[in-house]
Amino acid sequence: MTQTPPGLLRRALADARSLRVPPTVPYLPERVFPWGGPALSLAGAGGGVDLDRFLRLSLAAPDGSTTGRLRPVASAGALHPVRAHLLVGPGCTLPPGRYAYDPRTHRAHPRGPAPADAPPGAVVVLTVTAARTVAHYGHRAWPLLLLDAGHAAAALALAAAPHGARVCLDADGAQLSAAAGLPGPAEWSERWPGAEPELPILAMWLSTAHQPVPATGPSAAWAALPHATAPTPQPDAASAPSAELAHTRQVLEHLTAAPTHPAPTWHPARRRPAPLTDDTLRTRRSAPTSDLAHPPAPDPLARILTTAEEARPDGPAWAAAIGGEAPALLTTAGVLAFGDARPTLARWAAGQRWIGTAGAVLVAHGCPADASPALIRGSHLAAGYAAGVAQAHATALGLRSRPIGSWQQADLGAALADAPGHDWIVHGLALAGPADPAPSAPPPPSGKEERP
Structure with a gap:
C-alpha cells in the first residue's frame, strides 16, 4: 500500500463532521450476493463451535425476509454493507476451510481449503462494501461503515455465548485481506475485474475452550495461503468508481493499515449483560x-x-x-x-x-x-x-x-x-421506556339495569 498522503485522514474526518450536505443521488439497490459455489448448511454434526446458531443469532436475515433489510443488527440506512468471511479450523460444525457467508440464505459458500496448522475454532473476518452507503451518505459514509462493522461485531460477540469470542479491532487490513483470501484494495480491479471490492475492517475468533491466542494471532496461518476463489463478476460493478467512492475506499484502506500495537490485540468479549438471552438477540430491532x-x-x-x-x-x-x-x-x-x-x-x-x-x-x-x-x-x-x-x-x-x-x-x-x-x-x-398502558375500557353493560 502507498504511504498515507499528508493530511488525508484529518481532512476526511473534518469533512465528515462538517455541515456539507451530501449530494442527492438515485437509490442504489442491493447487489446479488457474489460468492458462488455450493450453498452449505451450517448445521453440521459434531464440533464445539456451532456456526449455525452463532450466525443465526447475529447476522442472518429473518426467515421469510424478502429484502434482507429488517435484520437484528442495526445498520445506517438499513443498507447492511458488512460481509463475513469464515476461516474454519477444527472443532466447528463446518469442515475446515474458507467460506463466504450469505446472511439472506443463511448458507456458507466454500472458497478454499484450510491450512494444516489452522487454529481450532473459527476466525470471522468482517469486510464492508462501500458503494451503497456512499451513494446514500456521500462523504459521511466512511464513519458509518466503521460503526456498522462495530455493530456487527457486537452481534457476533453476543451470539458466541457461552463459549465467548475474542475481538480484534486493530488488525492490519492487508493481513486480514490475505487471511480471507482477498486481494488488497489496489489489486482488486486488476485481479477480479467486475467484482465489487470488499475492504476488511476487523476480525473475531471463536474457539471451543479458553484457548490462548497463538503468538502470531489466529489469522496468521490463514494469511500464508494463496488467494481463494473469486466472486462472480457483476456488470454494474465494473464501471470506474465515483470520486467519492474512490475516496471512501482510500480512507478506509489507510485507516485499517494503522494498527495500535506492534501486534494485533485480541480482547475477550465481555459476558452478556443480564437478563439478555438468545430470544433477545432474535427479537431486537x-x-x-x-x-x-x-x-x-x-x-x-x-x-x-x-x-x-x-x-x-x-x-x-x-x-x-x-x-x-x-x-x-x-x-x-x-x-x-x-x-x-x-x-x-x-x-x-x-x-x-x-x-x-x-x-x-x-x-x-x-x-x-x-x-x-x-x-x-x-x-x-x-x-x-x-x-x-x-x-x-x-x-x-x-x-x-x-x-x-x-x-x-x-x-x-x-x-x-x-x-x-x-x-x-x-x-x-x-x-x-415502555409506553404508558392504555386506560382499561369500562366493562360492557350486563343488560340489566343497575340500581343503587
Whole structure:
C-alpha cells in the first residue's frame, strides 16, 4: 500500500463532521450476493463451535425476509454493507476451510481449503462494501461503515455465548485481506475485474475452550495461503468508481493499515449483560422514531449506560442526555452538565428533530480532530460495538432504542466550555421506556339495569 498522503485522514474526518450536505443521488439497490459455489448448511454434526446458531443469532436475515433489510443488527440506512468471511479450523460444525457467508440464505459458500496448522475454532473476518452507503451518505459514509462493522461485531460477540469470542479491532487490513483470501484494495480491479471490492475492517475468533491466542494471532496461518476463489463478476460493478467512492475506499484502506500495537490485540468479549438471552438477540430491532419519546426509568437507563461504558473500555466515553424535571447530561460517575442537551443533539445529528424529545440519548464522545489513524478507527469501531451491546441490553430490559450514526459539528467539549476540537460525538443511541398502558375500557353493560 502507498504511504498515507499528508493530511488525508484529518481532512476526511473534518469533512465528515462538517455541515456539507451530501449530494442527492438515485437509490442504489442491493447487489446479488457474489460468492458462488455450493450453498452449505451450517448445521453440521459434531464440533464445539456451532456456526449455525452463532450466525443465526447475529447476522442472518429473518426467515421469510424478502429484502434482507429488517435484520437484528442495526445498520445506517438499513443498507447492511458488512460481509463475513469464515476461516474454519477444527472443532466447528463446518469442515475446515474458507467460506463466504450469505446472511439472506443463511448458507456458507466454500472458497478454499484450510491450512494444516489452522487454529481450532473459527476466525470471522468482517469486510464492508462501500458503494451503497456512499451513494446514500456521500462523504459521511466512511464513519458509518466503521460503526456498522462495530455493530456487527457486537452481534457476533453476543451470539458466541457461552463459549465467548475474542475481538480484534486493530488488525492490519492487508493481513486480514490475505487471511480471507482477498486481494488488497489496489489489486482488486486488476485481479477480479467486475467484482465489487470488499475492504476488511476487523476480525473475531471463536474457539471451543479458553484457548490462548497463538503468538502470531489466529489469522496468521490463514494469511500464508494463496488467494481463494473469486466472486462472480457483476456488470454494474465494473464501471470506474465515483470520486467519492474512490475516496471512501482510500480512507478506509489507510485507516485499517494503522494498527495500535506492534501486534494485533485480541480482547475477550465481555459476558452478556443480564437478563439478555438468545430470544433477545432474535427479537431486537431499532424502534421507529415515533416510539422513542417516553423517558426510560432511572435504573434501566443507568444499567444501559454502564453497559455502553464497559463494553469496550478502550473506546470513547459515554454520557446520557435526559429531560424532564431535572434535565442533565449524565455519566456513570455522576452529572457531567445540567440542562437539556437533547435539542442541541438533535441539531448536531443532521437536524433530526425527534431527538430533541427522545426519552434519553446516549452519546459516545472522544476522538479529537487531530486523532491518529489508529484512534479514528478504534473510536468508531468501539463506539459501534458498545452501542450494539447496549441496544441488545435495552431490548432485554424492555426498552426501545435506535442508533444515531451521523453527527455534524458535534464538538461536545467546546459546548461544555472545554478546549474546542478535543471531544467530539462519535455515535449515539436513543432510548425510550415502555409506553404508558392504555386506560382499561369500562366493562360492557350486563343488560340489566343497575340500581343503587
